[in-house]
Amino acid sequence: MLAPSYQKLKDILSKSIDPKRILTNPLQTLAYGTDASFYRLIPKIVILAHNETEVIEIIKQAKLLDIALTFRAAGTSLSGQAITDSVLVVATHGWKNFELLDNNQKIKLEPGIVGARANTFLAPHGLKIGPDPASIGAAMVGGIVANNASGMCCGTAQNSYQTIADIRIILNDGTILDTADLESVASFKNNHNGLIQEIETLRDAIKSDEILYHLIKNKFKIKNTTGYSINAFVDYQDPIEIIKHLMVGSEGTLAFISNVTFQTIIDEKYKSCSLLIFNTIQDACNATILLKSRPVAAVELLDRESIRSVENDPEAPKYFKTLPESACALLVECRDNDLIVLHQKQEQIRFQIQSIPTYTDYEFTSNPKQYYFNWKARKGLLPTVGGLRKNGTSVIIEDVAFPLSQLADACLALKNLFKKYEYHDAVLFGHALEGNLHFVFSQDFSNQAEIDRYEKLMSELAILVVDRFDGSLKAEHGTGRNMAPFVEKEWGTKAYEIMKRIKNIFDPHNKINPDVLINPDPKAHLKNLKPMPESHAIVDKCMECGFCEPHCVSEGLTLSPRQRIVIAREISRLEETNENPQRLTDIRKDVTYQLDETCATDGLCALACPVYIDTGKFVKEWRANQINASDRKTAAYIGSHMAGTTAILRIGLKSVSFFHSLFGTKIMKALSNGFHFISFGKVPKWIPEMPKGANKINIKN
Ligand SMILES: Cc1cc2nc3c(=O)[nH]c(=O)nc-3n(C[C@H](O)[C@H](O)[C@H](O)COP(=O)(O)OP(=O)(O)OC[C@H]3O[C@@H](n4cnc5c(N)ncnc54)[C@H](O)[C@@H]3O)c2cc1C
Ligand code: SF4
Numbered sequence: 108m109l110a111p112s113y114q115k116l117k118d119i120l121s122k123s124i125d126p127k128r129i130l131t132n133p134l135q136t137l138a139y140g141t142d143a144s145f146y147r148l149i150p151k152i153v154i155l156a157h158n159e160t161e162v163i164e165i166i167k168q169a170k171l172l173d174i175a176l177t178f179r180a181a182g183t184s185l186s187g188q189a190i191t192d193s194v195l196v197v198a199t200h201g202w203k204n205f206e207l208l209d210n211n212q213k214i215k216l217e218p219g220i221v222g223a224r225a226n227t228f229l230a231p232h233g234l235k236i237g238p239d240p241a242s243i244g245a246a247m248v249g250g251i252v253a254n255n256a257s258g259m260c261c262g263t264a265q266n267s268y269q270t271i272a273d274i275r276i277i278l279n280d281g282t283i284l285d286t287a288d289l290e291s292v293a294s295f296k297n298n299h300n301g302l303i304q305e306i307e308t309l310r311d312a313i314k315s316d317e318i319l320y321h322l323i324k325n326k327f328k329i330k331n332t333t334g335y336s337i338n339a340f341v342d343y344q345d346p347i348e349i350i351k352h353l354m355v356g357s358e359g360t361l362a363f364i365s366n367v368t369f370q371t372i373i374d375e376k377y378k379s380c381s382l383l384i385f386n387t388i389q390d391a392c393n394a395t396i397l398l399k400s401r402p403v404a405a406v407e408l409l410d411r412e413s414i415r416s417v418e419n420d421p422e423a424p425k426y427f428k429t430l431p432e433s434a435c436a437l438l439v440e441c442r443d444n445d446l447i448v449l450h451q452k453q454e455q456i457r458f459q460i461q462s463i464p465t466y467t468d469y470e471f472t473s474n475p476k477q478y479y480f481n482w483k484a485r486k487g488l489l490p491t492v493g494g495l496r497k498n499g500t501s502v503i504i505e506d507v508a509f510p511l512s513q514l515a516d517a518c519l520a521l522k523n524l525f526k527k528y529e530y531h532d533a534v535l536f537g538h539a540l541e542g543n544l545h546f547v548f549s550q551d552f553s554n555q556a557e558i559d560r561y562e563k564l565m566s567e568l569a570i571l572v573v574d575r576f577d578g579s580l581k582a583e584h585g586t587g588r589n590m591a592p593f594v595e596k597e598w599g600t601k602a603y604e605i606m607k608r609i610k611n612i613f614d615p616h617n618k619i620n621p622d623v624l625i626n627p628d629p630k631a632h633l634k635n636l637k638p639m640p641e642s643h644a645i646v647d648k649c650m651e652c653g654f655c656e657p658h659c660v661s662e663g664l665t666l667s668p669r670q671r672i673v674i675a676r677e678i679s680r681l682e683e684t685n686e687n688p689q690r691l692t693d694i695r696k697d698v699t700y701q702l703d704e705t706c707a708t709d710g711l712c713a714l715a716c717p718v719y720i721d722t723g724k725f726v727k728e729w730r731a732n733q734i735n736a737s738d739r740k741t742a743a744y745i746g747s748h749m750a751g752t753t754a755i756l757r758i759g760l761k762s763v764s765f766f767h768s769l770f771g772t773k774i775m776k777a778l779s780n781g782f783h784f785i786s787f788g789k790v791p792k793w794i795p796e797m798p799k800g801a802n803k804i805n806i807k808n
Contacts (some may be wrong), residue, residue, distance in 0.1 A: 217366050237261050238270070256585075361609070407437065448785075474653045502547060507544055513578070610625050
């Protein structure tokens with residue numbers, strides 16, 4: 108049962124929003140409440156909002172009732188910033204409009220558009236959007252901007268912060284600010300004079316504090332998504348520009364983003380890459396430093412463990428298996444619209460790093476097979492670790508960044524840290540050019556000893572990154588609940604106080620995605636950990652990343668593959684623990700339609716899944732398990748009497764068609780509805796589209 112204030116919110120909102128989109132049953136709140144992080148909070152209400160009017164109403168009513176809201180796009184966030192135990196507002200379906208502007212130099216996008224889809228609008232013009240997270244096939248514009256997500260090519264020059272032209276936001280009082288609309292800006296300045304003044308005061312305080320000013324400048328020279336984008340105060344003077352850029356990376360804690368206009372980026376036609384193997388990490392990092400000033404599109408680092416994890420691929424070169432333990436690979440990519448210039452770039456790269464010996468000779472390739480393998484080796488790291496992990500464990504993907512000059516030492520220090528805490532499956536890779544390293548490992552959260560081990564790793568990681576290397580604890584994935592306890596550690600008290608003031612300016616009652624980014628609890632990163640119980644061999648390796656969702660035909664109607672797996676896991680957990688029989692009954696009540704009957708079982712989801720899970724196959728097994736003995740007998744009988752069965756169906760369909768021609772559609776419908784009713788639903792309803800019985804097929808030799 109909902110608490111009175113939540114019930115009141117539901118009742119009030121049901122008057123203006125279709126009640127079918129206000130979800131409170133245990134199956135749907137769990138399914139929609141889950142994201143890709145290793146944290147779990149189950150919302151009391153999930154609202155599938157379809158437009159701005161609805162969001163404004165939700166914000167206003169929740170404010171009156173003092174209820175917290177969290178906004179959600181695709182839920183691929185990794186740090187616990189897209190979950191809540193209060194109200195989750197999902198802005199995906201219905202938020203798909205886009206507009207090409209200024210002769211394609213700009214694109215306006217609504218928050219429910221998947222990043223890769225935005226690029227398909229631009230591809231015919233040889234253009235793309237700047238931010239390029241590896242999750243771009245599933246992550247949506249709202250989440251990409253709110254996390255300031257980035258990837259291997261955009262670096263710090265083409266991320267959302269740098270390429271945002273305009274934004275339209277809804278503030279905590281329901282006001283809209285559209286920075287592209289002069290009237291909206293003027294009215295906002297008039298009506299929110301206090302807010303503007305506070306922004307200006309903060310700006311002036313930062314600009315007059317030399318130490319703080321340079322701290323901010325320096326920390327954003329490398330990728331940094333820890334805390335708010337306070338570089339807005341040093342980069343801009345105009346308060347509206349500051350607000351616009353503060354929204355980037357704000358993780359849904361300041362306002363709702365209702366559309367974003369990006370400057371578009373050239374998507375070069377010709378691409379080539381090369382996998383360079385160096386004898387040591389130091390050599391690889393030194394080469395990266397030399398490449399920084401060259402025309403490279405990407406330099407991705409893969410440590411020895413990363414290479415080992417792909418060495419059994421049939422297309423992997425034989426020498427992968429014999430590489431020395433100290434070896435390290437760089438995947439270097441260059442791009443251009445002119446093939447001759449592309450070749451010149453390759454030569455410049457070769458010339459630039461000639462002083463550093465490589466383990467083997469290397470060539471640049473545009474040959475699709477080789478090009479694909481090189482990138483598969485890099486992109487296959489996550490599936491490899493994810494697929495090899497022990498059932499019941501979570502995949503942890505962390506991302507830190509270091510000044511490039513420190514990258515080699517930082518890599519070695521990180522590897523020693525994994526050894527110390529016995530994370531033997533950890534692999535280290537990342538966007539070397541940006542000093543940005545990801546490490547992936549599996550983590551058990553089912554017992555206290557493992558949680559303690561994780562806590563120690565994180566505490567020591569914070570010291571290593573911040574104190575020893577002056578790096579960022581989060582480079583791409585946003586602060587979330589995972590790093591919120593460490594924001595002050597990374598930024599120091601003064602900058603942290605400014606971040607707290609920012610939150611207070613936009614959300615004085617702390618009701619917009621509270622506990623994310625700013626969280627006073629030093630142990631917040633160890634709470635609300637997601638259980639990962641074993642459920643079924645086909646789905647146990649699921650990481651709940653959400654990559655399958657855009658490929659699922661029933662997503663939106665009922666559940667996505669990820670959500671089906673989440674529900675199956677919860678049923679297994681409740682059955683195993685007997686913790687809450689009522690909850691189990693409630694979830695089971697809705698499961699047949701939501702999980703089973705509406706799954707097309709076409710296996711399309713497996714095409715996008717990093718660990719190759721075919722949820723359709725799982726649903727087929729689920730179905731088989733639900734069939735009782737008598738249904739099984741009937742199915743077996745039909746199976747062994749197919750000729751008779753098809754003959755009966757043929758005659759049946761022909762008779763129905765005959766009666767239709769006799770009675771006409773109106774009477775036929777009335778009769779069919781009557782039979783359906785008196786048979787308690789056993790006789791199916793007739794519809795005019797029902798086919799006629801076909802003639803028997805005669806197979807003659
Ligand atoms: C396997 C894997 C690989 C990944 N690789 C990368 C990578 O290479 N680079 C990278 O940067 N990230 C990466 N990520 C993390 C994640 O995909 C990105 O941060 C992504 O941008 C999140 O987008 P989303 O649509 O899933 O947002 P969500 O997870 O739904 O939300 C993200 C944040 O945005 C807020 N938000 C969402 N919509 C709105 C809105 N309309 N208004 C205001 N706030 C809103 C939410 O409250 C939340 O705080 C990866 C994730 C996975 C699972
Ligand atoms: S089924 Fe695959 S793609 Fe879908 S959430 Fe699980 S791991 Fe991700």
